[in-house]
Amino acid sequence: MSHNSIMHEFDLIKQCFTNWPQQHNDVAVGIGDDCLLWMGTTPLVVSADTAVSGRHFPEFASPEQVAQRVFLPAISDLAAMGAKPAFFTLALTLPKRFNDDWVIAFAKRLQQLSVQTQCMLAGGDTTQGEQLTITLSVHGTCAHPLLRSGANVGDDVWVTGWLGQAAAALPAVLSRQENTVPNAWRQAYWQPQPPLKFAEQLVGIVHSAMDISDGLAGDAQHLAKASQVDLALNLNSLPLDEPLRALGEEGVRHAVAGGDDYQLLFTADSSVQREILALANTENVNVTKIGSVQAGSGSVKWYDNQQLIDLPWQSFQHF
Amino acid sequence: MSHNSIMHEFDLIKQCFTNWPQQHNDVAVGIGDDCLLWMGTTPLVVSADTAVSGRHFPEFASPEQVAQRVFLPAISDLAAMGAKPAFFTLALTLPKRFNDDWVIAFAKRLQQLSVQTQCMLAGGDTTQGEQLTITLSVHGTCAHPLLRSGANVGDDVWVTGWLGQAAAALPAVLSRQENTVPNAWRQAYWQPQPPLKFAEQLVGIVHSAMDISDGLAGDAQHLAKASQVDLALNLNSLPLDEPLRALGEEGVRHAVAGGDDYQLLFTADSSVQREILALANTENVNVTKIGSVQAGSGSVKWYDNQQLIDLPWQSFQHF
Numbered sequence: 001m002s003h004n005s006i007m008h009e010f011d012l013i014k015q016c017f018t019n020w021p022q023q024h025n026d027v028a029v030g031i032g033d034d035c036l037l038w039m040g041t042t043p044l045v046v047s048a049d050t051a052v053s054g055r056h057f058p059e060f061a062s063p064e065q066v067a068q069r070v071f072l073p074a075i076s077d078l079a080a081m082g083a084k085p086a087f088f089t090l091a092l093t094l095p096k097r098f099n100d101d102w103v104i105a106f107a108k109r110l111q112q113l114s115v116q117t118q119c120m121l122a123g124g125d126t127t128q129g130e131q132l133t134i135t136l137s138v139h140g141t142c143a144h145p146l147l148r149s150g151a152n153v154g155d156d157v158w159v160t161g162w163l164g165q166a167a168a169a170l171p172a173v174l175s176r177q178e179n180t181v182p183n184a185w186r187q188a189y190w191q192p193q194p195p196l197k198f199a200e201q202l203v204g205i206v207h208s209a210m211d212i213s214d215g216l217a218g219d220a221q222h223l224a225k226a227s228q229v230d231l232a233l234n235l236n237s238l239p240l241d242e243p244l245r246a247l248g249e250e251g252v253r254h255a256v257a258g259g260d261d262y263q264l265l266f267t268a269d270s271s272v273q274r275e276i277l278a279l280a281n282t283e284n285v286n287v288t289k290i291g292s293v294q295a296g297s298g299s300v301k302w303y304d305n306q307q308l309i310d311l312p313w314q315s316f317q318h319f
Numbered sequence: 320m321s322h323n324s325i326m327h328e329f330d331l332i333k334q335c336f337t338n339w340p341q342q343h344n345d346v347a348v349g350i351g352d353d354c355l356l357w358m359g360t361t362p363l364v365v366s367a368d369t370a371v372s373g374r375h376f377p378e379f380a381s382p383e384q385v386a387q388r389v390f391l392p393a394i395s396d397l398a399a400m401g402a403k404p405a406f407f408t409l410a411l412t413l414p415k416r417f418n419d420d421w422v423i424a425f426a427k428r429l430q431q432l433s434v435q436t437q438c439m440l441a442g443g444d445t446t447q448g449e450q451l452t453i454t455l456s457v458h459g460t461c462a463h464p465l466l467r468s469g470a471n472v473g474d475d476v477w478v479t480g481w482l483g484q485a486a487a488a489l490p491a492v493l494s495r496q497e498n499t500v501p502n503a504w505r506q507a508y509w510q511p512q513p514p515l516k517f518a519e520q521l522v523g524i525v526h527s528a529m530d531i532s533d534g535l536a537g538d539a540q541h542l543a544k545a546s547q548v549d550l551a552l553n554l555n556s557l558p559l560d561e562p563l564r565a566l567g568e569e570g571v572r573h574a575v576a577g578g579d580d581y582q583l584l585f586t587a588d589s590s591v592q593r594e595i596l597a598l599a600n601t602e603n604v605n606v607t608k609i610g611s612v613q614a615g616s617g618s619v620k621w622y623d624n625q626q627l628i629d630l631p632w633q634s635f636q637h638f
Contacts, residue, residue, distance in 0.1 A: 034396045034529050035366040035399070046441070047353060052412060055447060089367035091454040124367050129450050131452075135444070147352055
C-alpha cells in the first residue's frame, strides 16, 4: 500500500468515525488520545462481541446491514443486564477491497444506531485483514444489573418478543430468496430489536435475566446452571407468530433451538406479573410466561401438554 | 464443523480462559454472564487494540509470541495514560487449522502476562475466521490520567527506553534471521516492556504523555497538535543504543520513524527533572531529555546540531 493511500485511508477513517453527534457526559476524553476516559461512578457492564463476515452475516450483506448485525447483538448484551448504553469502542478489520463508499455507508448506519440507542462511539482501532471482522466492546451503566444467577424457586419464567423468526429467515437469507419469507422474519434477522428500554425498567422488579442469542434451549440451561435451579418450560406456551406456527414442528424447533433471538429470558416472582405486563404494554414489547423455576441443580425440563419430554434439538451454531 | 467439535472447542476455550489467578476487587462479575460487571468508582481509561496475523506479527510467530505482541502493546496504551491495569476482554478470531496445543500455549502465556501486569481477564468472545485476529479491550484506573493535550510552553520533552530497536529488528525477524541482530532488538520486537510502574508515578509530576508505538516523528506531531504547541526535538539527543548508533543514518531513521517503540513521550516542567530522574532510577527505566516545548500551533521542529532540518522520513506503517 502506498504512503498516499495510507494517508487517504487515515483521513477517511478519521472523517467517518470522529465527531459523531452522540456524546456522553461521563466520557471526558473520547477518540484522539491513547485511551478514552470514563469518569462515571455508577457500576459499568462491559461486553465484547465479534462478528465475522461469512459467519455472523453473509458476505453479500450491505454495509448498513453489517452495521446492524454487529451493533444490535452487542447492545442486546446490555439489555440482558438491564443496563443503559453508555459508550462503545469499534475494532474494524477491513479487507483491502473495501472501498470508500462501503466505509462511509457503514459509518453512517452505525452512527444512526449510536444515536438511537444513546451509545457513544468513544474509541477504536482500524486495521487491514483478509476478512471483514468487527469487534465491538459495549459499555453500559446500571446500579443493580440483572444477573443470570438470581432466579428463585417459584419464579415465573418469561421471554420477550416472538421466538425463532431470525432462525426461520436464515435459509431464505442465505439463498438470497428473502422475499419468500414474512417481512417480520427478515427484520428479526437483519435488524433485531433488543428490548432495551423495557429491560432497564425490569431492574428491581425481576430476579434474573439474560438474552437468548444462542437459542432458548441452550441459554435457559445457562440461566438454570448459574442460578442452581431447574427451569420447567412449556413448549405450548412459546410465543410463535402465525407463519412460524404454521410450519408445525419445524417452527417449534426454530423457536427452541434457533439462534439470533436478541430477546430476553427473565424470571420474576408471580406477585409482579401485573407490573411486568404494564411495562410491556407501555414499551410495546411482547412478553410471554413460558414456565416456572423449580428446585434443582441446573437442568431445563421441557413439557408438551403437561408431559415431560426429551427435547431432540441442540442449540444454535453460526453458519 | 460437527456438533462434537463445536462442543469440544467450547470446552477447550472454557478450560483455557476461565478461572485465571489474576482477579480484581472491583470486577464483581467476570466471565459467565452476558456482561462483566465493574463496580469501581475511580476514573477508567479504555483502549481497544487489534492485532492481525501477517500484519502486526508474522504468521510464523509462536502462540507465546502472539500473546506478547497482542497484550503488551495494548497495555502500553494504559501506561501512556499513567493508568494502573485493571481488566481486559479478549476477542479471539481463530482459523480452523489452529489446534488445541496452540490455544493452550497462547492462553498460558496470556495468563502469565495478566498476572505480571495485574490485569484481569474479565470477558471476551471466541469466533472462527480465516485469519488469526485478536482484539483486546484493556481497562485501567487512574485518578488523573496523563493526556496528550497537557503540554505547556517551556516544558522539557522526554522519552523512555531506547528507540528504534524493534524497527531495526524487523527485517531480520521477517526473514527469520533473528540471530543476526542484538538480543535487545529481538526482545524489543517480541516482548516490548512498556514502563507501566514508572508511568503510574508520573501522574501529578508531568504535564502530558503518550506512547510512541507509531514512531516518534508522527506521535510527537500528535502530541503537539493535541496541546497546540510546537515541539523542538534534537536528533542528536535521541537514545540510540550502540549497535543502532553504529548503523549511522539508518539507525537514526529507525529511532525517529520506526514503529513498535512501546515507550513514553512526555513533557514536564524543568523543575521536576530531579524527581523524574530519581523515579527512573528506582524503576530501572532509561529516560532521556530530547527537546523542549515552544509556543506554536502543532508542529514538530527537528534540530541536528542546533540546525533546523527537514526530516526526510515518514512515520511507521505495519508491514
